[in-house]
Amino acid sequence: MRSDYxxxxxxxxxxxxxxxxxxxxxxxxxxxxxxxxxxxxKKVAKAKVIKAQPDGDLVYFNWAEYLDxxxxxEFEKRYGVKVRESNFDSMNGMMAKLRSGNRYDLIFPTxxxxxxxxxxxxxxxxxxxxLKNTGTVYDxxxxxxxxxxxxxxxxxxLYASGILYRTDKVEMTGSWNDLALDSxxxxxxxxxxxxxxxxxxxxxxxADLNSKDPADIExxxxxxxxxxxxxxxxxxxxxxxxxGGNAWxxxxxxxxxxxxxxxxxxxxxxxxxxxSEGLPLGTDCLAIPANAEHPGTALAFIDFILEPENxxxxxxxxxxxxxxxxxxxxxxxxxxxxxxxNVKIEDLENGDQFRDLGADGRRLWDxxxxxxxxx
Amino acid sequence: xxxxxxxAGRFLIPGGLWLLAFFAVPFVIVVAxxxxxxxxxGGALYGWYPExxxxxxxxxxxxxxxxxxxxxxxxxxxxxxxxYPVAYYIxxxxxxxxxxxxxxxxxxxxxNYLVRTYAMVALLSDEGVVNGxxxxxxxxxxxxxxxxxxxxLVYGYLAFMILPVxxxxxxxxxALIEAGKDLYGSDWSTFWHVTWPxxxxxxxxxxxxVFLPAVGDxxxxxxxxxxxxxxxxxxxxxxxFGAENxxxxxxxxxxxxxxxxxxxxxxxxxxxxxxxxxxA
Numbered sequence: 001m002r003s004d005y006x007x008x009x010x011x012x013x014x015x016x017x018x019x020x021x022x023x024x025x026x027x028x029x030x031x032x033x034x035x036x037x038x039x040x041x042k043k044v045a046k047a048k049v050i051k052a053q054p055d056g057d058l059v060y061f062n063w064a065e066y067l068d069x070x071x072x073x074e075f076e077k078r079y080g081v082k083v084r085e086s087n088f089d090s091m092n093g094m095m096a097k098l099r100s101g102n103r104y105d106l107i108f109p110t111x112x113x114x115x116x117x118x119x120x121x122x123x124x125x126x127x128x129x130x131l132k133n134t135g136t137v138y139d140x141x142x143x144x145x146x147x148x149x150x151x152x153x154x155x156x157x158l159y160a161s162g163i164l165y166r167t168d169k170v171e172m173t174g175s176w177n178d179l180a181l182d183s184x185x186x187x188x189x190x191x192x193x194x195x196x197x198x199x200x201x202x203x204x205x206x207a208d209l210n211s212k213d214p215a216d217i218e219x220x221x222x223x224x225x226x227x228x229x230x231x232x233x234x235x236x237x238x239x240x241x242x243x244g245g246n247a248w249x250x251x252x253x254x255x256x257x258x259x260x261x262x263x264x265x266x267x268x269x270x271x272x273x274x275x276s277e278g279l280p281l282g283t284d285c286l287a288i289p290a291n292a293e294h295p296g297t298a299l300a301f302i303d304f305i306l307e308p309e310n311x312x313x314x315x316x317x318x319x320x321x322x323x324x325x326x327x328x329x330x331x332x333x334x335x336x337x338x339x340x341x342n343v344k345i346e347d348l349e350n351g352d353q354f355r356d357l358g359a360d361g362r363r364l365w366d367x368x369x370x371x372x373x374x375x
Numbered sequence: 376x377x378x379x380x381x382x383a384g385r386f387l388i389p390g391g392l393w394l395l396a397f398f399a400v401p402f403v404i405v406v407a408x409x410x411x412x413x414x415x416x417g418g419a420l421y422g423w424y425p426e427x428x429x430x431x432x433x434x435x436x437x438x439x440x441x442x443x444x445x446x447x448x449x450x451x452x453x454x455x456x457x458x459y460p461v462a463y464y465i466x467x468x469x470x471x472x473x474x475x476x477x478x479x480x481x482x483x484x485x486x487n488y489l490v491r492t493y494a495m496v497a498l499l500s501d502e503g504v505v506n507g508x509x510x511x512x513x514x515x516x517x518x519x520x521x522x523x524x525x526x527x528l529v530y531g532y533l534a535f536m537i538l539p540v541x542x543x544x545x546x547x548x549x550a551l552i553e554a555g556k557d558l559y560g561s562d563w564s565t566f567w568h569v570t571w572p573x574x575x576x577x578x579x580x581x582x583x584x585v586f587l588p589a590v591g592d593x594x595x596x597x598x599x600x601x602x603x604x605x606x607x608x609x610x611x612x613x614x615x616f617g618a619e620n621x622x623x624x625x626x627x628x629x630x631x632x633x634x635x636x637x638x639x640x641x642x643x644x645x646x647x648x649x650x651x652x653x654x655a
Binding site for chain 1: 514610617
C-alpha cells in the first residue's frame with residue numbers, strides 16, 4: 001500500500017515560503033516556478049568535497065519494493081541514522097515531487113530522466129574518489145551517454161520492459177498484442193507510464209521506440225485505445241497486482257517477476273515475456289539531487305549498496321541485474337532457471353533505450369497519453 | 376462601529392489570516408500558473424498562454440466531465456437514500472442514545488479517507504477478505520468498475536449527508552408530525568407534506584456537501600476504478616504528476632472551481648431565501 005500524493009504533505013514552512021515568493025514570482029513574469037538551479041547547495045558542493053560520511057538521516061525516494069528492506073535496516077544500524085522512505089510510482093511523479101520543492105537525498109531516476117536532471121543542474125556532482133566500491137561497475141558505465149563524466153549517477157540496475165503473465169491462465173504468443181488476449185480480458189493491466197505504453201505501441205506499429213513523428217504516435221495511441229476495453233486498469237504496481245490475483249497479464253518489468261515469485265505460493269505459475277516487435281531496455285541510476293540536505297549520508301548509502309555482498313542480496317530480493325562484476329554472478333544463478341528475465345550489457349549497447357524526447361516530443365507524447373486516459 | 380463590534384471583529388483575524396495564507400495566496404498562484412507554459416524540467420514558466428483554457432474545451436475531455444458529474448449525482452442520490460433514513464431514525468427514535476449514534480456516524484472519519492479507501496481495496500479485491508469468505512472458485516470482481524467508484528464515494532462522503540439532515544430533523548418540532556396526523560394525514564403524506572419540506576434545507580446542504588467533493592474526487596477512481604472511470608480529479612492530478620503540464624492542470628482546476636462556484640452560489644441563495652421565509 002502506498003500513495004504518491006499523501007505520503008509527504010507540504011510542510012507549512014514551504015507553503016509560507018511559496019507565498020512570500022509569490023509577489024516576486026509574479027513580478028518577474030517569465031521566471032519559472034522551481035526552475036532556479038538549487039543555488040546555495042550547489043555552491044557549497046563546489047567549495048568543498050562531500051565525504052561519504054553520514055551527515056544526517058537519509059531522505060530516500062524510490063520505487064516501492066525495489067531495494068531489499070533488510071539492507072536499509074542494516075544501513076541504519078551501522079551508521080546510526082534513520083532512512084526516511086517514500087515511494088514514487090512513475091518518473092513523472094518523481095519529477096513533480098522534486099519540482100514542487102521537496103528535498104530528497106537519494107533518488108532512482110532512469111537514464112533518460114537522469115540526463116534531463118543533470119542537464120538542468122538538478123543533480124549533485126560528487127567526488128568519485130569518495131565511493132570505494134565502484135571498482136566493480138561495468139566499463140560500459142565509465143562514460144555513459146546520459147552522464148559522460150560518470151560523477152552524477154551510479155548505475156543501479158538494468159531492466160527490460162515486456163509482459164508478466166500467469167502460465168496457468170493464459171497461452172502467450174510472444175507479441176505485444178498478447179495484451180489484447182481475450183483469455184485475460186478484465187485481468188490485464190497496462191503500465192501507468194506514458195513512455196512505456198506509447199513506446200510499446202510504437203514497436204507494434206513498426207515505428208522507432210522513441211519516435212517523435214505525430215503519425216506514429218497517432219497510430220500508437222490508437223493501439224492503446226483499442227486495448228482499453230480489455231483492460232482492468234493502468235498501474236505501475238505490477239508486483240502487487242499479480243500477487244493479489246487481480247492481474248493475469250501485466251505490462252511490466254523483467255525483474256518484478258522474481259519479486260512476485262518470492263511472494264506467492266506457486267512461483268512456477270509466473271513468467272516474463274520479451275515481446276518480438278521490440279524490447280525497451282533501460283538503466284536505473286542512483287543519484288543525489290543538487291539540493292539534498294544530507295549528501296554525505298547518500299554517498300555512504302550508495303557505497304553500502306555497492307558492497308558486493310549487499311548487492312548480491314539485493315539482486316536476490318528485487319530480481320534485476322546490477323551491473324557490477326561479482327554480484328552479477330548472483331543474477332546469473334537466477335537467470336539459469338529463467339533466461340527470459342536476462343538483460344545483458346550487450347543488449348544495452350545494441351538495443352532500444354528510452355531517450356529524452358525534448359520539450360516538443362514530450363508534449364506530443366503527453367497529449368496522446370492524456371487522451372488515452374480520458375477516453 | 377461600536378466597541379463591541381470592534382471586539383468581535385478581532386475574532387475574524389486568525390481565520391482571515393488562515394484563509395489568506397492557505398486559500399487566497401495559493402489560489403492566486405494557481406491562476407498565475409494556469410496562464411503559464413510547462414518548463415523544461417516540469418514546473419512552469421509564467422506568461423500569457425490562454426490556450427491552456429481553450430484546450431480544456433477540447434471534445435476529448437467531454438466524457439470525463441460527464442462521467443464525473445454522473446458519478447457525483449449517483450453518489451448524492453445514494454447518500455440521500457441511505458443517509459435520510461439513518462438521520463431520521465436517530466433524530467426521532469434515538470432517545471438518550473442520540474449522541475452516541477451520531478458519534479458512531481462520525482467515527483469512520485477519524486480515519487483518513489485515503490486509508491479507508493485502501494481498506495475497501497483490501498476487503499473487496501479478487502483475493503481479498505470478502506472473496507475469501509465467499510470462497511467461490513471464480514472470485515466476484517467487485518473492484519475496477521464504475522460501481523466500485525460510486526460505492527467508494529458514497530462510503531467516503533455519507534456522513535456529509537447524514538449530519539445536516541440530522542440537524543434539520545432534530546430542529547423540527549415533533550408536534551408538526553402529530554399535527555399532520557391529527558389532520559388525517561397518512562404516514563406517507565405527513566412525511567411528504569410536512570417532514571420533507573421542513574428538512575429540505577438540510578437535504579440541500581447535504582447534497583452540496585456531498586456533490587462538491589465527489590465531483591472533484593480522484594482517490595476513489597484511482598484506487599477503486601478501472602481504465603474507463605477517469606474523472607476530472609484524475610485528469611487534473613495527471614497533469615501535475617503524470618504529464619508535466621502544471622499550467623493545463625491549473626487551468627482545469629480554475630475551471631473546475633468556477634463550475635463548483637456556480638452550484639455553491641445557487642445553494643447559498645436558496646438557503647438565504649429559506650431563512651428569510653423562516654424569520655418572516
